[in-house]
Amino acid sequence: MSDPSGVLAEAFSGAGWDPEEARRLQRLVELFLQRPGPPDPHASFPDFARLRDRLGRSVETEGPEEVEARFLELYAHVHMNEAPYSLEERRRMDAAGGYWNHAGGLSPILKAGPHIARDTVSADFGAGNGLQGLLLQALDPHARTVQIEIAARMRDIGEGLREWLGIPSDRIEWVVGDVLDVPASGYGFVYLYRPVRPEGAGRAFYERFAREVEGEERPPVIFSIADCLRDFLSERYEVFYGDGHLTCFRPAARRG
Ligand SMILES: C[S@@+](CC[C@H](N)C(=O)[O-])C[C@H]1O[C@@H](n2cnc3c(N)ncnc32)[C@H](O)[C@@H]1O
Numbered sequence: 560m561s562d563p564s565g566v567l568a569e570a571f572s573g574a575g576w577d578p579e580e581a582r583r584l585q586r587l588v589e590l591f592l593q594r595p596g597p598p599d600p601h602a603s604f605p606d607f608a609r610l611r612d613r614l615g616r617s618v619e620t621e622g623p624e625e626v627e628a629r630f631l632e633l634y635a636h637v638h639m640n641e642a643p644y645s646l647e648e649r650r651r652m653d654a655a656g657g658y659w660n661h662a663g664g665l666s667p668i669l670k671a672g673p674h675i676a677r678d679t680v681s682a683d684f685g686a687g688n689g690l691q692g693l694l695l696q697a698l699d700p701h702a703r704t705v706q707i708e709i710a711a712r713m714r715d716i717g718e719g720l721r722e723w724l725g726i727p728s729d730r731i732e733w734v735v736g737d738v739l740d741v742p743a744s745g746y747g748f749v750y751l752y753r754p755v756r757p758e759g760a761g762r763a764f765y766e767r768f769a770r771e772v773e774g775e776e777r778p779p780v781i782f783s784i785a786d787c788l789r790d791f792l793s794e795r796y797e798v799f800y801g802d803g804h805l806t807c808f809r810p811a812a813r814r815g
Pocket of ligand 1: 638642651652655656657658659660661662663664683684685686687688691707708709710736737738739751752753754755784
């Protein structure tokens with residue numbers, strides 16, 4: 560079922576994808592097709608086999624738009640859109656206006672390549688089951704990904720996904736806790752999808768986050784979905800990509 564010749568990538572790029580992103584999308588499709596289903600002790604992925612078979616048929620018989628749509632269905636299923644929170648986790652989440660487990664989508668993964676080097680340490684603040692960081696590791700193996708997530712069960716599910724995707728355990732570090740308590744320093748690449756709302760206790764998170772990344776000797780590139788960081792960053796950062804869903808920040812070139 561693999562497509563080593565790049566036929567699928569060519570079809571994606573013919574349908575309007577940037578050629579490099581098309582190649583990355585092909586690799587992701589192959590990654591999901593080439594493996595048996597992920598371990599599933601919590602019955603989190605009941606539709607995996609059906610959706611994967613549908614994707615496989617689509618690759619054989621349909622055009623790039625249909626293949627992309629079938630892949631997105633499978634990706635969304637593996638991402639999960641509901642996290643199993645304990646009462647205490649839900650209480651803490653509600654206290655900081657925590658955002659539920661919506662999927663950040665493929666665009667940050669497809670666009671991140673040029674910003675990740677072999678020695679990069681990356682982080683996902685509010686990682687859910689960690690799928691975004693795992694897919695990034697699969698496409699661009701790098702030193703370590705720190706997955707910060709309030710729901711402990713998601714770490715367990717994410718560890719199963721890590722094994723499934725063949726990512727070495729020393730590449731993934733889980734911090735099960737509240738993003739309000741976790742420093743934002745020490746990273747080369749940070750991804751976040753609005754883990755908390757920028758109000759009340761959540762506002763303090765973005766204020767501190769901005770202070771910490773800007774205080775770094777080498778501030779990280781930041782990919783932010785449904786962004787609410789922009790108002791907290793100073794002119795030390797500039798936006799280099801934005802499409803209303805994904806906003807990408809990098810340290811601004813020093814003047815003078
Ligand atoms: C919108 S989802 C993003 C999931 C994933 N990062 C992505 O982009 O696909 C936000 C995640 O943040 C987590 N979260 C919410 N409040 C949090 C908090 N205070 N501390 C840590 N994680 C939190 C939620 O459980 C959820 O998994």
